[in-house]
Amino acid sequence: MADSRPEQASHVFGCLHGLVRTAALYPAMHALTVKAKQTLHDALTAYLSTHGRLVYRFLGDVLVADDRILPRESLLYRRFVAVCQNEWQIGSISFIAGVEPREVDALLEAVTAGVGGEPASWTLRKGLSHVLLGPPVQPEQQSGETTAKRAYYGSIDALRDIQATVRARSPLAVEQLGTLRVFSSTLLEQILQSPALVLRLASIKSYDEYTLYHSVNVAVISIGLGLVIGLPETLLREIAMAGMLHDVGKIAIPLEILRKPGPLDEEEWQIMRRHPVLGADLLSRLPGSNRLPMIVAFEHHLRFDLRGYPSVATGWAQHPVSRLACVADVFDAMSSRRAYKKAIPNTDVRGFVRDEAGRTFDPRLVCVLDLMLGQLEGETPEEGLHEKSDRVSRA
Numbered sequence: 001m002a003d004s005r006p007e008q009a010s011h012v013f014g015c016l017h018g019l020v021r022t023a024a025l026y027p028a029m030h031a032l033t034v035k036a037k038q039t040l041h042d043a044l045t046a047y048l049s050t051h052g053r054l055v056y057r058f059l060g061d062v063l064v065a066d067d068r069i070l071p072r073e074s075l076l077y078r079r080f081v082a083v084c085q086n087e088w089q090i091g092s093i094s095f096i097a098g099v100e101p102r103e104v105d106a107l108l109e110a111v112t113a114g115v116g117g118e119p120a121s122w123t124l125r126k127g128l129s130h131v132l133l134g135p136p137v138q139p140e141q142q143s144g145e146t147t148a149k150r151a152y153y154g155s156i157d158a159l160r161d162i163q164a165t166v167r168a169r170s171p172l173a174v175e176q177l178g179t180l181r182v183f184s185s186t187l188l189e190q191i192l193q194s195p196a197l198v199l200r201l202a203s204i205k206s207y208d209e210y211t212l213y214h215s216v217n218v219a220v221i222s223i224g225l226g227l228v229i230g231l232p233e234t235l236l237r238e239i240a241m242a243g244m245l246h247d248v249g250k251i252a253i254p255l256e257i258l259r260k261p262g263p264l265d266e267e268e269w270q271i272m273r274r275h276p277v278l279g280a281d282l283l284s285r286l287p288g289s290n291r292l293p294m295i296v297a298f299e300h301h302l303r304f305d306l307r308g309y310p311s312v313a314t315g316w317a318q319h320p321v322s323r324l325a326c327v328a329d330v331f332d333a334m335s336s337r338r339a340y341k342k343a344i345p346n347t348d349v350r351g352f353v354r355d356e357a358g359r360t361f362d363p364r365l366v367c368v369l370d371l372m373l374g375q376l377e378g379e380t381p382e383e384g385l386h387e388k389s390d391r392v393s394r395a
Contacts, residue, residue, distance in 0.1 A: 008047050009054060009065035010073050012095075015040040016111075017077050023108055041104050048097040055094045058085050059137060059147060062186050069154045071182035072175065080111075088114040091136030099130040107131050144194045151186035152201055155216045155244060156209070158183055163212070166251045172286060177241075184219060184240040191223050192233070198224035199376045205336050205343075211250050211258065214332055219243030221328035222321075225365065228372045239321055242296040246325050249279025249297060273309045276301055292321060300325045303360045323362040327353065327369055330360070346373070 015036075022036040047054055057064040058081045063074045074081070084090040088111060106126045110133060115122035119133035158180040165172055191197050201220045206213040222243040226236045250258060253275055257268050264272060279297035299322035301308045306316055334352065337343040344352075350373060357366040 005051065005066060006068050006070060009056075009068070010070055012040070012043045012047055012054065013056060013063070013065065013070070013073055013077065015043045016093075016107075017080055019104075019108060020080065020111055023112055028105075037101065037104050037108070041099065041101055044095055044099050044104075048095060048099065052097050053095065055092060057092045057137070058090070060085075060189065062147075062182065064150070067150065069150050069183065069186065071154060071158065071179040074182045075178050084111060085136040089117075089135055090115065090119055090133050092132075092134035094132040094134070096130045096132070103128050103131040144190045145197060145200065148187055148190035148194075148197050148201060151183045151190065152204060152216055152220075155180060155183040155187065155219070156212050159212045159215055159244065160209075162248070163251050166248075166282065172282070174287065177286065180244055181237075181241060184244055185237055187216075187220060188223055188233070188236055188240050191220070191227070192236075195224065195227055196376055198372070202332060207337055210336065210338060211247055214329075214336065215244050215247050217332040217336075218246055218325060218328045221331055222325055224372050224376070225324050225328060225368050228368045228375075238290055238292045239324070241290065242293040242321060243325060243328060245279070245283060245293040246296050246300050246329065247275065247279065248282055248293075249275035249277065252278045252282075273301075277310050292319075295319045296322050296325045298322075300329055302326075304362050305359050308360075320362075323365055324368075327361055327365045331369065 019033075019036040019040050022033050026033045044054070051066075053066075055066055061074060061078055061081070063070045063077060063081055090110065093107070106128055110119075110122065115133065119135055123131070123133050158176065162172060162176055162180070165176065187201070191201075198220055202217045202224075204213060204217070219240045220243070222239050223236055226239050231239070253272060257264065257271055260268070276298050280294050283294035283297055296319065298310070299318050301310075302312060302316070302318055302322065303326070304318075304323060306312060306314075306318070331349055331353065334344045334349045335346055350370065353361060353366055353369060357363040
């Protein structure tokens with residue numbers, strides 16, 4: 001049975017935000033304000049009667065409820081989350097079973113007028129037992145790996161939702177991509193703080209849901225490669241999204257082909273080789289989306305020498321990010337266990353990539369991969385990540 005807590009926590013936070021908006025328009029004793037307070041109190045009582053405790057944390061642009069990132073709400077309530085942290089110095093709100101109406105009144109005061117100093121001291125002065133406030137968490141105090149793993153598995157959930165929508169032949173909603181963007185941006189932020197997360201996160205694998213985990217791993221490895229090159233954060237955000245969506249066309253490939261334990265026959269290969277075109281076509285239909293994911297979806301199997309697929313005109317100018325995604329794609333695919341092969345050790349994968357420099361891969365990006373892996377595996381100096389500088393065809 002699916003866990004309903006994220007949806008319930010979202011409802012409670014929506015009630016809190018609704019109360020804040022109502023209180024900005026009407027006096028404290030106005031009927032609409034009183035009703036909004038009661039609505040929040042009722043929602044809290046219902047949640048806490050089952051779960052006992054509810055903790056919201058604000059981590060930059062990200063809203064977390066009981067250790068689960070709420071991506072949609074992070075977008076919807078971004079302004080409110082920022083005000084709580086930056087103006088009112090509130091970084092967390094905890095609710096414990098037994099919340100009283102007067103505590104809802106006090107909370108409204110805190111999130112509309114501030115606490116005038118340390119949130120814990122304010123909570124004590126107000127005599128609150130069931131509503132507790134905490135200060136904003138500084139970046140260096142956050143558990144980067146914990147937050148990154150939340151974002152990693154959140155990305156899997158978001159991609160799974162996209163997959164289900166496409167397979168149901170329903171149109172993708174912009175909101176679904178917005179959810180994925182929240183998670184990919186959170187991954188990027190944590191990797192910027194701790195580049196060593198690249199290999200730790202990319203080591204997360206799933207035999208049963210290979211394509212979903214592979215997509216997130218390609219995004220993570222692409223971020224790592226981009227860091228070595230010294231790409232700006234704005235471009236890294238788009239690279240992360242492109243990595244997440246590079247294989248979206250495989251959703252349209254029959255599962256019996258994707259999961260076939262033996263070699264594909266020629267007819268199956270023809271179907272498999274359609275996934276870059278199918279992915280690009282799907283992404284081209286999304287209104288207002290960045291074009292980079294569409295380009296990478298189309299080009300990531302072209303190869304550096306343009307002898308891959310799909311077929312393109314002579315002299316085709318492959319996008320540099322597509323070349324980068326190709327390296328990340330093959331590295332993760334070869335190091336993963338699949339229905340038709342065992343996982344290949346990283347040292348052997350590196351050897352293969354070097355051998356294919358100038359054919360499958362851009363030689364400059366082969367050097368970038370070596371720099372990244374050398375740094376993360378302790379083979380090169382600490383500044384390494386900040387310097388500018390038939391086995392794989394089913395990836």
